Amino acid sequence: MEYSDNTVLKNLKSRYEQFTNVEKTIANFFINNKETQKLSSKSVAEKLFVSEASLSRFAKKCGYKGFREFIFEYEKNISKYNKEEISNLVINTYQDLLDSCHKMINQEQMKKIAHFLTRSKKVCVFGMGSSGIAAEEVHLRFMRLGLNIEAVYDSHRIKMLSSLANHESVVIAISLSGTTKEILQGISIAKSNGAKVIMLTSNRSFHLSSFCDEIILIPTIKALDAGDCISPQFPILVMVDILYTYFINNECYYQTKLNTLNALSKFDEDNIII
Structure with missing residues (x-):
């Protein structure tokens, strides 16, 4: 068995x-x-x-x-x-999380958020701890599409950039628990300044809706936020990949991605040592 x-x-x-x-x-x-x-x-x-x-x-x-x-x-x-089954535990847990992600996808919500990003002048991604690592991945993915985006995982910079946000800004906050004080303070300030606020969290508490325009629910398992066996970034990045796919459907951003990839390829070719 x-x-x-x-x-x-x-x-x-x-x-x-x-x-x-x-x-x-x-x-x-x-x-x-x-x-x-x-x-x-x-x-x-x-x-x-x-x-x-x-x-x-x-x-x-x-x-x-x-x-x-x-x-x-x-x-x-x-x-x-037994020890031979530990790998099955990890793989099956990943599969359970992936299945849960699939069930929780809201296609209309993804289209709406992709539209927010398309119209934005500045995007900030807030995250602390392991969520900060996920925020940096979001930054790298969307930056290649020409989006003016920045990852922020320092509490002081979160406050400063929140205070500079306006109606042309989008703030993406990542917090599995949905209770990180610095993140909640930041999105509250950004929201009051007119920014669109998107939150990725596993917290289903209704009070978060007062801070956010859209909440992308992330599936979780016990002790996921502690990184016990399963990377807490995994379900976050799955949802980010889905959002990325909706966003890249915009033809101009897809062409920008091709341009950045071509630039990297050309750079590598020009630096080949014979």
């Missing part, structure tokens, strides 16, 4: 957002646990500081008759986990 067949863990991950806080504590334990010893309801309850009744309700919510059936299936699945 491959790790992709681990129906118990897939079940937990698919139901995760429906769980209560107590149930998420229980789910986190089983998602991260790799041992099968001492998994009786009593030992797990003591370890997690929850009641055995909570474990029973959790199991039933996951579709099992009770905690004993849940543990039976869980131990059967987890016993298959």
Whole structure:
């Protein structure tokens, strides 16, 4: 059995957002646990500081008759986990994220944002930490198309450029959590100055809509923002690639891309040492 067949863990991950806080504590334990010893309801309850009744309700919510059936299936699945299957874990997680990206694409939204970028005089991409790395990738991709774009991952420069933004500016903010203080402050200032604000985030909180013109939702998994096994940049860059594809449909930008590629090729040819 491959790790992709681990129906118990897939079940937990698919139901995760429906769980209560107590149930998420229980789910986190089983998602991260790799041992099968001492998994009786009593030992797990003591370890997690929850009641055995909570474990029973959790199991039933996951579709099992009770905690004993849940543990039976869980131990059967987890016993298959070994070093050879670690690669399957990574690949399958990437595939799950890719499938989630596909389901979350809003074509009309992508067209609308591409239109914002086409009409802009200045584009700033805000990101900090791993999101800053993604911001730099966005900058490099769109710069080759002739867009006046800049990646910003310093808190002071975020504030300064936000204050300089106007109705001809577009700000793209990247924050998986949607709670990065420097990013939220920056887009709030930019929005008040009339800039179009686009945010890429996994945070579905309604309060972000007051700061943003468009929110591109990014799929995520537990601990993705910590870079645990899976690069937190992956789902961000997938969505950026999709936006890039919509943007490049504009013929003039596609020609600009060809010109930059030709310039690079010519430079390489001119510098060949014989």
